[in-house]
Amino acid sequence: MSMTLTLAELGQLAAGLALVLCVFAIARAVLSVRQCAPARLVAARNAMFANLALLSAGAATLIHAFVISDFSVAYVAQNSNLELPLLYRFTAMWGAHEGSLLLWAWYLSLFTAAALWLHWREHPLSMPWIIATLAAIQAGFLAFILLLSNPFASLTPVPANGRDLNPLLQDPGLAFHPPVLYLGYVGFAVPFAFAIASLIRGQVGHEWVTAVRRWTLFARTALTSGIIFGGYWAYYELGWGGYWAWDPVENASLMPWLAGTALLHSMMVQEKRRMFRSWNVFLVVTTFLLTLLGTFLVRSGVLTSVHAFAVDPGRGAYMLGFLALAMTAGYGLIIWRATMLESEARLEGALSRETAILANSVLLLVVTAVVFIGTLFPLAVEVVTGQKLSVGAPYFNKVVAPVMVALLFLMGIGPSIPWRGMTSARFLRHFRLPFALAAAALAAGLGLGIRAPLTLLSIAGAVFAATAILTDMSLAVAARRRSGGVAWARAAGMVLSRSRRRFGGLIVHLGMVLIAVGMIGSGLFQSQATVEMRRGDSVEIAGHVITLRGIADIDMPNYQGRRATFSVAGDGRPLFELRPEKRFYPIRAMTTTEVALRPQAWGDLYAVMGDESADGRLIARLFWNPLVSWIWIGWAVVLAGAALSLTERTRMVGVCTRRPAPQARGVPAQ
Amino acid sequence: MTDVTQSPRRPARWRYALGAAALALLGLLAIGLTREPGRLPSALVGQPMPAFEIAYLEREGVLRSADLAGEPLVLNFWASWCTSCRQEHAQLIRLGQFSETSGAFRIAGINYRDDPDRAAAYLAREGRFPYPSGHDPRGRLGIDFGVYGMPETFFIDAGGIVRMRHAGPLTAAVLAEAMPRIGVTP
Numbered sequence: 028m029s030m031t032l033t034l035a036e037l038g039q040l041a042a043g044l045a046l047v048l049c050v051f052a053i054a055r056a057v058l059s060v061r062q063c064a065p066a067r068l069v070a071a072r073n074a075m076f077a078n079l080a081l082l083s084a085g086a087a088t089l090i091h092a093f094v095i096s097d098f099s100v101a102y103v104a105q106n107s108n109l110e111l112p113l114l115y116r117f118t119a120m121w122g123a124h125e126g127s128l129l130l131w132a133w134y135l136s137l138f139t140a141a142a143l144w145l146h147w148r149e150h151p152l153s154m155p156w157i158i159a160t161l162a163a164i165q166a167g168f169l170a171f172i173l174l175l176s177n178p179f180a181s182l183t184p185v186p187a188n189g190r191d192l193n194p195l196l197q198d199p200g201l202a203f204h205p206p207v208l209y210l211g212y213v214g215f216a217v218p219f220a221f222a223i224a225s226l227i228r229g230q231v232g233h234e235w236v237t238a239v240r241r242w243t244l245f246a247r248t249a250l251t252s253g254i255i256f257g258g259y260w261a262y263y264e265l266g267w268g269g270y271w272a273w274d275p276v277e278n279a280s281l282m283p284w285l286a287g288t289a290l291l292h293s294m295m296v297q298e299k300r301r302m303f304r305s306w307n308v309f310l311v312v313t314t315f316l317l318t319l320l321g322t323f324l325v326r327s328g329v330l331t332s333v334h335a336f337a338v339d340p341g342r343g344a345y346m347l348g349f350l351a352l353a354m355t356a357g358y359g360l361i362i363w364r365a366t367m368l369e370s371e372a373r374l375e376g377a378l379s380r381e382t383a384i385l386a387n388s389v390l391l392l393v394v395t396a397v398v399f400i401g402t403l404f405p406l407a408v409e410v411v412t413g414q415k416l417s418v419g420a421p422y423f424n425k426v427v428a429p430v431m432v433a434l435l436f437l438m439g440i441g442p443s444i445p446w447r448g449m450t451s452a453r454f455l456r457h458f459r460l461p462f463a464l465a466a467a468a469l470a471a472g473l474g475l476g477i478r479a480p481l482t483l484l485s486i487a488g489a490v491f492a493a494t495a496i497l498t499d500m501s502l503a504v505a506a507r508r509r510s511g512g513v514a515w516a517r518a519a520g521m522v523l524s525r526s527r528r529r530f531g532g533l534i535v536h537l538g539m540v541l542i543a544v545g546m547i548g549s550g551l552f553q554s555q556a557t558v559e560m561r562r563g564d565s566v567e568i569a570g571h572v573i574t575l576r577g578i579a580d581i582d583m584p585n586y587q588g589r590r591a592t593f594s595v596a597g598d599g600r601p602l603f604e605l606r607p608e609k610r611f612y613p614i615r616a617m618t619t620t621e622v623a624l625r626p627q628a629w630g631d632l633y634a635v636m637g638d639e640s641a642d643g644r645l646i647a648r649l650f651w652n653p654l655v656s657w658i659w660i661g662w663a664v665v666l667a668g669a670a671l672s673l674t675e676r677t678r679m680v681g682v683c684t685r686r687p688a689p690q691a692r693g694v695p696a697q
Numbered sequence: 698m699t700d701v702t703q704s705p706r707r708p709a710r711w712r713y714a715l716g717a718a719a720l721a722l723l724g725l726l727a728i729g730l731t732r733e734p735g736r737l738p739s740a741l742v743g744q745p746m747p748a749f750e751i752a753y754l755e756r757e758g759v760l761r762s763a764d765l766a767g768e769p770l771v772l773n774f775w776a777s778w779c780t781s782c783r784q785e786h787a788q789l790i791r792l793g794q795f796s797e798t799s800g801a802f803r804i805a806g807i808n809y810r811d812d813p814d815r816a817a818a819y820l821a822r823e824g825r826f827p828y829p830s831g832h833d834p835r836g837r838l839g840i841d842f843g844v845y846g847m848p849e850t851f852f853i854d855a856g857g858i859v860r861m862r863h864a865g866p867l868t869a870a871v872l873a874e875a876m877p878r879i880g881v882t883p
Contacts, residue, residue, distance in 0.1 A: 193780070309715075323726070345731045351723050358719050362712045403722075406729045613818075618778055 035100045038088030039179035042129075042169060045081040045136070048074040049166035056155040056162070065151075078165065079136040086133045086314060089178055090120050098189050101182035102126060108191035108614055110585045118202040119192045125178035127205055132168045132323075134213040139165065142217045146238055153235070156224035166214055167349045175342050191614040192615025194586070200260035208280060212318040214246025215287060218356070219315035222308050226360040231304050231367050238298045239311075241673055243294065247287045248669040254280050255542075266620040266635040268555055268650040270658070273423045278402040279321030282395050284487040286314040289391035292384045292441075299446060299477045300381055305361070305368035306388065312357035317395075319350050323388060324402070358656070376448020384440040390430050397426045424550075428481055435488035435543055438536050439495030442529070444541050460498055465491035485547050492540045496533050503530070523671065531672025538668055541661030548630070548654025555650045561643060569651035571632060572596045573605070586610040588621075591636050591645060595625070607636040607647070631655045740843060741859040746770075746851070747841040751831040754808045754816060760831035769802035769879035773867075774839065775813045777819035779847035784867035786823045792872065793827035797883075799883075802881045806830030809839050809847060831834040854879040 055071035058064065089102070093116045098104040106119045106126070121127040141159040147154065172178070195201070218239035225235040257277070258270035271277060290310040296303045311590040323346040361368070374381055401418045408416055439461055444454065455462075468490040472483045503526070508518035523530055558566045564575040576592040588610035595602045608621035630653035637646035743745075748762045773789060775782045789806075796804045808816045808830045820826070833839060842851060845864055852861040852875045860878040863871050876883040 261860065347723070347726055347730060350726070354719050362716060365712050403725065407725055410725060410728045611815075617780065650752055 030283065030627075034088045035097065035179045035181065038085040039177065041081040041085040041088075042173055042179070043130075044167040045078045045085070045132075046166060046173060048078050048081070049162040049169060052078075052162040053159045056158040061153045063538060064349075065457035068155055068158070071155070071162070072147065073145035075136070075139050075143055075158060075162060076449045078162075079140040082129075082133045082136045085179075086120070086129055087131060089126060090117060093117065093119050096189065098187075099181055099183070099185040100178075101180045102178040104182050104186050104189045106192050107189040107404075108585075109188050111189075111192055111197075114199070114202065115192055115197050118196070121205050121209075122192050122196050125172070125176045126572070128168065128172050128176055129178050130206060131209055131213060132165065132172060134209055134397055135161070135165050135216060136170065138213060138217055141426060142220070142242070142495075150224075150234070153221065153228060153230070156227045157220045159219035161216060164220075164353075167352070171345055171349070175345055188614075191585075191612065194610070194612040194617050194619050195264065198264050200264060204253060204256040204260050207249055207256055209690070211246050211248075211250025211253050211287075212280075212283065212321065214242060214249055215283065215311075215315050215318055217242040218246070218290075218311050222311040223356065223360060226308060226364050229364060229367055231308065231364060233297050233301060236294045236307060240294060240298070243287065243291050243311075244669060244673055245504060247284070247291050248666065248673075250280065250284045250287060251665055251669075252662065255658070259659060262655070263622050263624050266622045266648075268553070268633055268635070268648065268652065269549075270655070273401070273418075273420045275402050276325050277325045278398050282398055282402075283314050283317040283321060285391045285395040285398070286310055289388040289395075293388045296384050302373075302381060303385070305365070308361050308364075308368065310388070310392075312361060315531055316350070316354055316357060319346075319353055323347060323350055341527055378444055378447035378451060378454050380441065380444055380446045380650050382448075383437055383444060387434065387437050387441060390434050394427055394430050397430075398423065401426075409515070428485070430480065431543070432485045432488045433460070435485065435492050435540070438539060439492035441498050442533055442536065458495060461491045461494040464494045479551075482551050485543070485551075487546065489540055489544050492543075492554070493537065496537050496540065500530070500533055500560055505649065527671050531668045531670075531675070534668025534671060535665050536668075538661045538664030538666075541657050541664055544659075545654045545657030545659075545661060548657065549652045552653045553650060555648065557637075557646065557648050559644050559646050561645075566630075568649050569630070569653075570597060571602070572633075572653070573634070573649060574606075575645060575647070578639065581608065581610075585614070586612045589636070589639070591634075591647065593623070593634055593647075594630060605632065605634040607634045609636050626656045628656065629653060742849070742862060744859055745857050746772075746853045746859050747838075749831075749838050749841065751807075751833055751838060753793045754806075754813060754830040754832040755820075756829065760805060760829060765803050765805060766857055767855060769855050769881050771796075771802060771804040771879075772807065772842075772851045772853065773804070774807045774809045774833075774842070774844050774847065774849045776847050778811065779813040781866050782848045783823060785848055785868075788867045788869070788872070789826060790824055792867075797827055799881075802876075802879065804828045807838055809831050809844065810834065810836045850875075852876070852879045 052071040052074040055067045055074065059071065060065035089100070091097075092100045092103045092106050094113070096107060096109055096116070098101070102123070102125050103119075105115055106122045111119065119126075120131045139158075142161070143154075143158065146157075150157070221235040221239045221242075225231050254277075257280070261272070262270040290307065293303050293307055293310055297307050302573075323343070326346060360689045374385070376382070401423055404418050405416050408414055440458070443457060449457075465487040469483055469487045472486050477483055477486075503522050504515065507513070507522050508515060511518060511521065513521070513609060554569050556566060556568055558564075560575040562567065562575055562577055567573070572595070574594050574596070576594050578589055578591045581588045581590050588608050590606055590608045593605040593607075595605060599625050603625055605623035605625060607623040610619050610621060611617075612619070620635055625632045630651055633650040633652055635648040635650075637648060639645050721869055741784075746762060750759050750761050752758075753760055770793065775789075789804075794806055796802055805828055806826055811832075811834065813832065813834075816830075816832075831838070836844070840848075848864075848866060850863045850867055854860050861875045863875065873883055
């Protein structure tokens with residue numbers, strides 16, 4: 028035991044040393060500018076590399092403590108158990124507040140090291156401020172970890188067994204939701220640091236934007252994946268038939284996603300057209316602040332949420348202070364440099380890429396504001412009137428859905444129209460097919476008896492966007508085939524490898540359309556029934572006949588429970604069985620429901636077991652969720668498109684500040 | 698980059714809006730932090746406590762509201778399946794001991810929508826309350842009290858009037874606010 032105790036203490040020591048190194052790096056980086064001493068900057072950089080090594084060691088000691096069930100570490104004792112399977116001992120590391128913050132800090136040290144490694148030569152003048160910004164964020168988080176949420180804290184007397192990981196988190200889905208979500212949150216720190224550096228230097232041209240394009244894309248993709256994983260996990264684990272509930276904690280992750288998506292698009296305009304400077308620094312600062320706000324809302328307990336995290340006012344006050352500092356620095360710098368942030372060019376045509384992206388950014392920010400207001404409104408009302416209330420899904424759906432439908436149309440239009448503008452005649456000619464098919468979809472919807480205007484428009488929007496994107500893709504492949512005189516497959520391969528960024532973007536859009544289709548299907552056409560059944564009773568839902576066959580006991584090492592067996596038949600033929608469960612985890616004394624789920628291309632059958640009565644009747648909830656799988660498939664497409672786009676290396680033309688080679692100047696060409 | 702400074706300086710009014718919005722948000726969050734999240738308004742506050750007669754959890758007999766009348770009362774809803782209940786367990790045991798030694802108030806638990814065996818196992822593991830609990834397996838009494846989540850605690854004065862309701866684990870700070878309201882000096 029004494030040996031392992033030392034290990035946890037070593038982890039704490041490593042984190043403490045990492046904090047000292049961050050402060051050292053800030054001082055060195057700032058001094059290197061003041062004294063024009065590049066050697067100091069090298070020391071600052073190396074301090075941040077050492078930071079990664081130290082935090083890796085710290086995280087490793089915590090994981091080690093979980094794997095060997097070292098209950099002398101309080102965090103391990105609270106979140107693990109001797110019976111816990113090995114996989115969940117690893118994932119338990121981020122299963123609660125303290126460990127997830129350590130994961131946050133470790134990611135930041137990793138990204139800092141990677142950013143310094145990748146951009147060291149390209150941005151020598153911004154580098155001191157980039158290092159100082161990232162080190163300051165890191166210092167803020169490390170101080171928080173060490174002072175207020177120490178995962179290495181010891182526990183005496185050492186308990187014989189731990190309290191177990193929260194059963195809801197004993198699921199493979201949760202193994203991936205927080206780490207991927209955090210990847211996105213933390214990833215936005217790098218673009219933020221670049222923007223801060225260029226604001227401090229007063230060089231707010233397109234250099235920083237070009238440098239962080241891929242960081243932004245990476246962070247945004249990770250955030251997308253994290254949100255989708257969370258939705259997927261909620262869908263099959265929580266058992267209420269949906270994947271998104273507009274819970275404050277979900278909103279906290281959606282807000283940076285929306286702002287980050289706006290940023291990703293708006294940055295292109297600055298890169299290509301030297302416009303939207305103030306807009307971009309505002310978006311990057313806002314996105315980063317929203318990730319901090321998300322952490323604050325989740326961890327401070329300031330809002331009531333189903334994600335029941337421990338409430339601690341000390342932690343909340345610290346995070347609020349940290350948020351205030353970051354906000355002052357970010358928005359303060361923007362306000363200070365306001366006159367430098369004027370655009371070099373103006374919008375020229377209404378039907379131009381710039382306008383489409385501006386509209387996209389404005390709409391996304393409107394949604395961000397709607398979610399923001401909806402999330403914080405209960406707090407504001409409570410502060411002003413003292414009343415408690417909550418803002419529910421109807422508000423969000425009513426306000427967000429129309430904007431999302433408009434964005435669906437924009438997603439089809441944006442990539443197809445050129446910079447600077449096009450005539451309306453050409454515009455109409457180009458979008459002939461998408462408009463025609465959208466109109467056909469509208470007519471088909473009306474024919475099927477759909478009358479809600481928003482439903483009809485969303486279907487038309489999805490058809491429009493999908494057609495426009497596919498038209499774009501096929502036009503590019505056809506052009507390559509003609510010019511290169513090659514076969515279709517070859518032409519497609521060439522286009523994919525040569526214009527990765529453009530095609531990556533189109534593929535991402537296609538994936539987003541698939542996700543939208545899945546959301547329209549499951550959000551607007553779900554059917555559900557709460558039924559009370561005896562053995563042999565049948566119920567019909569969406570063309571399936573579901574019969575209760577029996578209920579049996581289950582007895583597993585770490586839980587006991589009951590399992591119901593339903594048989595499902597369609598068109599008179601037996602199809603498959605559904606076996607929802609109710610589990611009781613004795614160590615935590617918690618009951619969970621296990622959903623039975625049968626995904627199919629056109630929809631999921633979804634069964635949840637409720638209470639049993641003494642006379643053998645079972646209450647069950649049955650759902651037919653159309654097209655839900657399209658959301659998960661769409662996510663895979665988004666991932667593929669983003670990966671394609673990430674592999675294109677953006678070379679900076681004309682602003683490359685690789686050490687000038689003075690000796691080459693007078694030397695004749697060799 | 699110099700062409701930028703040549704453009705005539707417009708009064709960038711968005712600067713003030715941005716600064717004001719940021720300040721307003723920070724102010725809101727700061728005030729929000731000082732709020733006690735467990736302070737849920739209840740229609741019961743200021744009203745007489747609902748009368749009840751329910752079976753004891755671990756002994757024979759019936760817990761009657763009438764038997765508890767005449768003295769200040771702390772009524773705590775708990776369950777074995779509730780993870781937050783564990784956080785307030787030690788606080789409740791101390792409060793029960795204080796009630797025994799001082800005799801200034803009564804305290805009772807209501808085991809809410811729970812299985813008696815699991816509740817007994819929970820008490821064996823976490824420690825027994827120095828006061829009895831009633832058993833509300835179907836949550837009937839919870840409906841009378843408007844119970845919203847577990848754990849929840851009601852503070853009733855000697856006249857039988859509900860003075861405060863707290864949702865979430867009890868803390869020393871909550872007790873310091875609640876006990877004087879029912880005439881008990883903590």
